Each structure stands twice: as structure tokens, then as C-alpha cells.
Amino acid sequence: MTPWEILLTTLVLAAELALAVGLAPLLTSVVRRRKSRSQRRTGPSMIQPYLDLAKLWGKGTVYVESSSAVTRAAPLISFASLLAAVPFVPWFFLPAPLGFAGDLIVVVGLLALSRFMTAVAALDAGSTFGGMGSTRDMWIGALFEPTFLLVIFAWGAPSGSTQASTIVLHGATLGAAHLSPALLLASAAFALLLLAETGRLPVDNPATHLELTMVHEAMVLEYGGRDLALIELGQSLRMVLLLELFVAVLLPWGIALSFGLAALALALVLLLVKLLAASALLGELETRVAKWRLFRVADLAVLSWVLALGSISLTYLVGVG
Amino acid sequence: MKEIPYEGDEASVAAVALPAIRPVPTAADEGKWARNLGLKDPTGEAARGPWTGEVPRGSWRSVALSLRPVLQHRLATLWGEDARDRVRVHALWLGGSGTRGVHLYASLPEGSLELPTLSPEVAPALYFEREVAEMFGVEFAGSPDTRPLLLHHRHRAPPMRGEGAAPEADRSRFDFAPVEGEGVYEIPVGPVHAGVIEPGHFRFQALGEQILDLEVRLGYTHKGTERLWQGRDPQKGVLLAESISGDHSVAGAVAYASAVEGALETPSLPAPVEAARGLLLETERIAFLLGDVSGIVLDVGYAAGAAQANVLRDRAYRLLESLTGSRLGRGTVRVGGLSRPLPTLVPGKIARELQELARGTEELLDHVQGVSSIMDRLRGTGTVPLAVADALGMVGPAARASGADRDVRRDRPYGAYRNEEVRVARQDAGDVEARLRVKVEEVREASRLAQAFLKRGALGGAVSVDGGVPSVSGERFGLGIVESPRGEFLFAVSIDHGSLQRVHVREPSFLNWPAIEYAVRENIVPDFPLCNKSLNLSYSGFDR
Numbered sequence: 057m058t059p060w061e062i063l064l065t066t067l068v069l070a071a072e073l074a075l076a077v078g079l080a081p082l083l084t085s086v087v088r089r090r091k092s093r094s095q096r097r098t099g100p101s102m103i104q105p106y107l108d109l110a111k112l113w114g115k116g117t118v119y120v121e122s123s124s125a126v127t128r129a130a131p132l133i134s135f136a137s138l139l140a141a142v143p144f145v146p147w148f149f150l151p152a153p154l155g156f157a158g159d160l161i162v163v164v165g166l167l168a169l170s171r172f173m174t175a176v177a178a179l180d181a182g183s184t185f186g187g188m189g190s191t192r193d194m195w196i197g198a199l200f201e202p203t204f205l206l207v208i209f210a211w212g213a214p215s216g217s218t219q220a221s222t223i224v225l226h227g228a229t230l231g232a233a234h235l236s237p238a239l240l241l242a243s244a245a246f247a248l249l250l251l252a253e254t255g256r257l258p259v260d261n262p263a264t265h266l267e268l269t270m271v272h273e274a275m276v277l278e279y280g281g282r283d284l285a286l287i288e289l290g291q292s293l294r295m296v297l298l299l300e301l302f303v304a305v306l307l308p309w310g311i312a313l314s315f316g317l318a319a320l321a322l323a324l325v326l327l328l329v330k331l332l333a334a335s336a337l338l339g340e341l342e343t344r345v346a347k348w349r350l351f352r353v354a355d356l357a358v359l360s361w362v363l364a365l366g367s368i369s370l371t372y373l374v375g376v377g
Numbered sequence: 378m379k380e381i382p383y384e385g386d387e388a389s390v391a392a393v394a395l396p397a398i399r400p401v402p403t404a405a406d407e408g409k410w411a412r413n414l415g416l417k418d419p420t421g422e423a424a425r426g427p428w429t430g431e432v433p434r435g436s437w438r439s440v441a442l443s444l445r446p447v448l449q450h451r452l453a454t455l456w457g458e459d460a461r462d463r464v465r466v467h468a469l470w471l472g473g474s475g476t477r478g479v480h481l482y483a484s485l486p487e488g489s490l491e492l493p494t495l496s497p498e499v500a501p502a503l504y505f506e507r508e509v510a511e512m513f514g515v516e517f518a519g520s521p522d523t524r525p526l527l528l529h530h531r532h533r534a535p536p537m538r539g540e541g542a543a544p545e546a547d548r549s550r551f552d553f554a555p556v557e558g559e560g561v562y563e564i565p566v567g568p569v570h571a572g573v574i575e576p577g578h579f580r581f582q583a584l585g586e587q588i589l590d591l592e593v594r595l596g597y598t599h600k601g602t603e604r605l606w607q608g609r610d611p612q613k614g615v616l617l618a619e620s621i622s623g624d625h626s627v628a629g630a631v632a633y634a635s636a637v638e639g640a641l642e643t644p645s646l647p648a649p650v651e652a653a654r655g656l657l658l659e660t661e662r663i664a665f666l667l668g669d670v671s672g673i674v675l676d677v678g679y680a681a682g683a684a685q686a687n688v689l690r691d692r693a694y695r696l697l698e699s700l701t702g703s704r705l706g707r708g709t710v711r712v713g714g715l716s717r718p719l720p721t722l723v724p725g726k727i728a729r730e731l732q733e734l735a736r737g738t739e740e741l742l743d744h745v746q747g748v749s750s751i752m753d754r755l756r757g758t759g760t761v762p763l764a765v766a767d768a769l770g771m772v773g774p775a776a777r778a779s780g781a782d783r784d785v786r787r788d789r790p791y792g793a794y795r796n797e798e799v800r801v802a803r804q805d806a807g808d809v810e811a812r813l814r815v816k817v818e819e820v821r822e823a824s825r826l827a828q829a830f831l832k833r834g835a836l837g838g839a840v841s842v843d844g845g846v847p848s849v850s851g852e853r854f855g856l857g858i859v860e861s862p863r864g865e866f867l868f869a870v871s872i873d874h875g876s877l878q879r880v881h882v883r884e885p886s887f888l889n890w891p892a893i894e895y896a897v898r899e900n901i902v903p904d905f906p907l908c909n910k911s912l913n914l915s916y917s918g919f920d921r
Contacts (some may be wrong), residue, residue: 095684217782347678
């Protein structure tokens, strides 16, 4: 790489981090707005998540007396690992800035690290709800992580790579032929695991006030102030990250392949449109389904796994990838 | 559990000649049994009331135990009364359709406030006895559970008797039944909850997500309402009756008013007044039950359906507001009639609104039935078998969803229901789905009844009994039993020289609360809110 390219890549990296973090609360807002409408409510203002974060950021933090350094460090590590996953995913420019350093399996690992830190911190305070939330969350994580890997292999099968940039580039150059049955199956599998990974209905209900049914919320009950702000922002970031991965692979067209102004502008606009549409779709889905009985979540994982396996079989055995 | 022998048990059982047992005992069987025991024959206007009589302390248990197999009555309530140098303990047993019920009481002289317990055989007696024990200092010999019920550590003297009446009780300890074993852990929840609801403490014993046992501790909203009534003008007591549990204020007011009217031997109310009360009761029922439907649907995370139910519920509340000026229907029912006539709105308009509420509720049920993820959560969740419902003496929609055929409106008709047949909704499964179906069906029936009462001239017209409420001297007793949206709402009122001497209120939740401890067994922890919401138990009504 020339110094010029390194500078540009650094700029892209900074822009993508800012974009991901900046967009995250907005997309959460879009989902909430869609749900409010289904309940015939106006719903809070679109910038409410930003205001909430600002409010929490301005508050002090209180820790449970029995808690250790884990409780203090966990929100930061959890958020940092999500942030670190951002440059491994293509946003508006190919190749992804940190694509040279790792593939999508690194993303899976970083998401797992974030989940692990939250769960450990939930146990640290010693409250019953924390323990309950973390066992549920780790169980869900254990169900869906193998599927996540399988989906990555299914996506990567046509291009022979687990690199996000390679997968997306391969798809973008294929044109309409990109939307093969194998890709659609794998993407459907990913959509299901996205619900579980981001703690949306029917797996978890982020809007619930019922402490006994909570998964993610039960884990973070002991947090307040800046820590809670980081956790909330992290949860939104996790959602935007997975949504972006979904739309980037499924609809790769329009992403900028060079540093032309027009190409970059088009890529940015398309990115926004795709993400907003995806979040609206997610909100729509949430209004149409009830929360599943906890143990039935395993069915969802099985379904997702079978879809991903079907996709791989199509590519390798049938050859219709 | 150790069986404690009681003096005179067998002797007194033998002393009561038992009539032949039939599948469903009739009013005649009841009368025969009661006369054998020497109970007072209710005559004249008081014929509406139960067979009444004092039972010697020694045969308290044996009479109760013989009553159940012979008459199949259930213990509807049990309460204490401070009679200066003694404490009286009353028990009211109610039976099926057409029977009058049996009201027994025992007198306990100061210094030996002791009575044998009924709770090992009669499950609902346990909560009643625990309350009488802490409120009056009565000891129920042989009781398997002597922990406080409503009082917490700050209370010392028995509040219904006052300082020095009994030794100070130490209430600083409250032990939950322990469950042991590998992997068993305890989940303490409340009394402060994550949502804006009333306070109550739930102690789960769980193995993973499986609930092994649940114990509920209540009393956090105990306000001493029963004592607040004492010495008051009966007319002013309506305000307290309305606030026993705010979500069925009208039922509370009507139950209280009819208890007082019975005590004062008030002549029958004019038909339009009875119709007006019926209209308010049924409108309140629609609003209340729609709240339950909304709660159940919301607890499975289906917010859009819950919002739909809330829209309907608010329309019912607005209807109640247009009839009474209060969304909760307060301030209209008074002893002897109504405080003012219902406004002369167009009956056709109200009838149409009532029809739309019923239709909207059924459409909602149809929609909910079409969402498999909802039905999957409701079916088989929180099952209360009929045997348990009967043993606990459960009442209301919760009991009917388990197959219990019980509705005060039909079994002991009062007011406008005397001339109106009530179709009682029933389901057999006893799970959350059955409770949802019963509630929807009851909305439909409530809408039909309310429309019938409209036709009977509920709007406008007379407001009170001719000549007003009679003022009678001496000690009088009256009973008021109303089918509230939660079930049998019961008031027992004693009036002495025109002022309230003792008011006992038994909100339906008092009988239904223990059911939740059964309903959640073998269920998983995250399904608890669903069991809870479908039973819709009142904290305030229990604690008073």
C-alpha cells in the first residue's frame, strides 16, 4: 500500500466507526417507531435514544458493594470489542479497512467476547436476576454461534473465502445472478440468528418490564450512568453491525470500489437506505410475532442451522450456487 | 403432618343426624341439616340470608368437617369480631345454586382466645385463620402455618383489639419453605417490581428454569380499612368500599350497599335502580376483563394486540364515565339506591357501543387465535386443575376456567339479576388459554346483560327506595355478595344503633391468591408473568 492509500484507508476507517456509532441509536429509533405505530401510539421522538444516552452519560455510576473490577471493566471491554468488529465489515467502501487483518470469523469472536463480558459482569454482582439473565444469554449464544459460522461458510462458498470484502465483491460483480437460492437460504438463516443475536422478538423482548422474562435486560439491571450508556449504545451497535453485514452480503450493489466522490456519495446514500429499510423490516417483524417460550428458541436455532446447511449443500453438492 | 385430636370431635359428629348424601345437595337438605344443628331459621325479609347459629368451641371443627361432605358447601369467608369481653369468630359456608348458606360463629372469652384450626382439611381456612390470629390475637390450635399474613415487623399489638389485649407478637421473622437439592436456587422477586404494579413478594425455588415451588408474601398495602369503617355512618362507608380494589369499584360499592340494606331491612329497591346498578356492574366488567385480555397479550410480547384491547377497554371506561361522571364508576351507588339517576342518554347509542365492545373483543380473540406464537405460549401454561380450584374454594373467571360451575349472579341472584338469566361461561383446561377464553366469553355476556338492563329502564328514573333507608335500633347483621369481574365479592356488616360496628370484606382475590402457587408448578420461570396476569389477583383487595 502506498502512504496515500494508507491515509485514505484510515479516513475510511474513522468515517465508518463514526457512521456505525452515530447511526446505531437512529436505527433503534426506527424499530421503536414502527412498533409504536402498530400500537397506535405516536411514539417517542426519533432522537430520543440520543437524548437518553446523553442523559445517562451525564450521570454518575453506582456499583454494588460486593462487585469486583469485572463489573467496572466489562461495559468498556464489551463495547470496545463491538467497536473493533466494525472495520471488518464492509460499509460503503471496499475493501473493508481492517479486512487484511481478519475475516468474518473474527467478527463472530468479537461478538462472543462482548457477550461473554456482559454475562460475567452479570454474575459478578451476585444478584439472582443477573445469574438468570446470563445463563439464558449464554445458552442462546451457544445455540446460535455454530449457526453463525455455518452461515459465513455458506456465504463464502461461491467465492471460496470467509473474507467479508471478497464475499461482497464477488456478489457485486455477479449482478442479478448473485441472488441465487443458496444465497437466499443462507441470508434467511442469518436473519433468524440476527433476531437472537440482537435480543429481539421472538427471542427476547427489549421493551418488557417483566423481570422474570428478561434475557439481556436482566444482565444489565445493576448498571447505571455511563456504564449503562455504553451498554445501550453497544446493544444498538450490535444491531447495526449485524444489519449491515446482512444488507452488504444480500444486496452488495452500489458499494464504492474506488475513491471517487460520486461513487462514495452514492454508496453512502444507498447504505442509509438499505439500513433504514432493514430496521423498518425488523420493526415490522416484531409487531407480528409474540415472544416464544424460552426453550422453543432452540427450534429457531435448528431452523437457522438447517437453512444454512441447505445453502452449503446447494452450492457444493448440487452446484446451483 | 401431625394430626391433632380435638376434644369432642367424634361425639358431636355423631350427635348430628346426617341426611342421605346426594350428588347435589338441595336447599331442603341444607334446611334439614341446619335445623338438626339448631340453627336459626331465617324468615321474612331476612330469608335471603344464611342459616345462622352459634357453635360451641368444642364442636367448631366437627361441625365444619361434617358440613362439607354432607352439603358440599365451601368456606366463603371466616372473620373475627371484637365483642368487648370476648372475640367472636364467624365462618360463612356457601353452597350451590338455590342454597342459603350457613353462617356459624363461636364465642371465645377473654383470656382463652383459642379455637381448633380447620386448615388441614379446609384449605382456604389457612389464610383466614392467619389473619384472625394476627388481627385479634386468637390462637388456632394445630394450625400448620402460624406465620403472619398481612402484618409486617412494624406491627406489634393485634390491631383489631388494641394495645394490651394480647401479648405482643414478634413478627421480625418470616421463613419461606426451603427446598434443597443440587442446583436448586432461590429467586426473590419484589416487593418492588420492574413495572408499575402493586407490591408483593414472590419467592421462587427453581431448578434451572423449572419452578419447583413458589410462596407469595403480601400485606405491603395493608391499610387497616376494616377498622376505618367502625363507628362510621353506614352511608359514608360506601367510599371505603369503592376503594378496596379500585379496578372493580362498582362491585365493591354494590356489595357493601346490599349488605347494609340487608342489615337495615330495607325494602326492595325500585326496578330501575336495580337495573341501573346492573348496567354499571356489567359495564365495569367489560372494562376490567378487557384489561386482563390486554395484559395477557402484552405479557407474551404482542404489543399491537394489547394496544387493540386497550382501545376497547378505554371505550368501556369512557362509557362508564358518561354514565357516572367517573371513569371507575365511583360516587353513584349509595345505600338505598343511587346518589343520582343515570343521565338520560339515548339508550340505543349505549346499546350500540356495548355491542361494538363485544364484537371488537371477539374479533381480537379471532386475531390472537391466528397468531401461533401467542397460542403456543398460552396453551398448557399455568394449569389449575378443577380439584385444586375446588379445594381452594376459588371464585370468578379463574375458577370457571378450571371447570368450576360457580357464579353469584346465577347461584344467589341479587338485584336485577333476579329477573335475568345469566349464561355462565366455562372452560375445562384450567390453563391461561382457558382463562382468556372465559374472559372473552364473559365480555360478550356482560354486553348482553347490560343491554337487557338498559331495556329495563336503567337510565333516568327513580334513585332510591321509597321512604328512604329505615333507621333501626339494636344490633343488625347483613350480608352482601356480588359477582365482581374477579369473582365473588363479599361484605359482612354489623350495625349497632345506626353506626357501623364491624365490617368484614372478602375480596375475591383472597380466595384466589393461593392458586398461583399451584399454577406455576412445573412451569418455567419466564412463564410466571403469564400465569399471574391471567389470574389477575388484587394486592390491595387482599391486603385491605
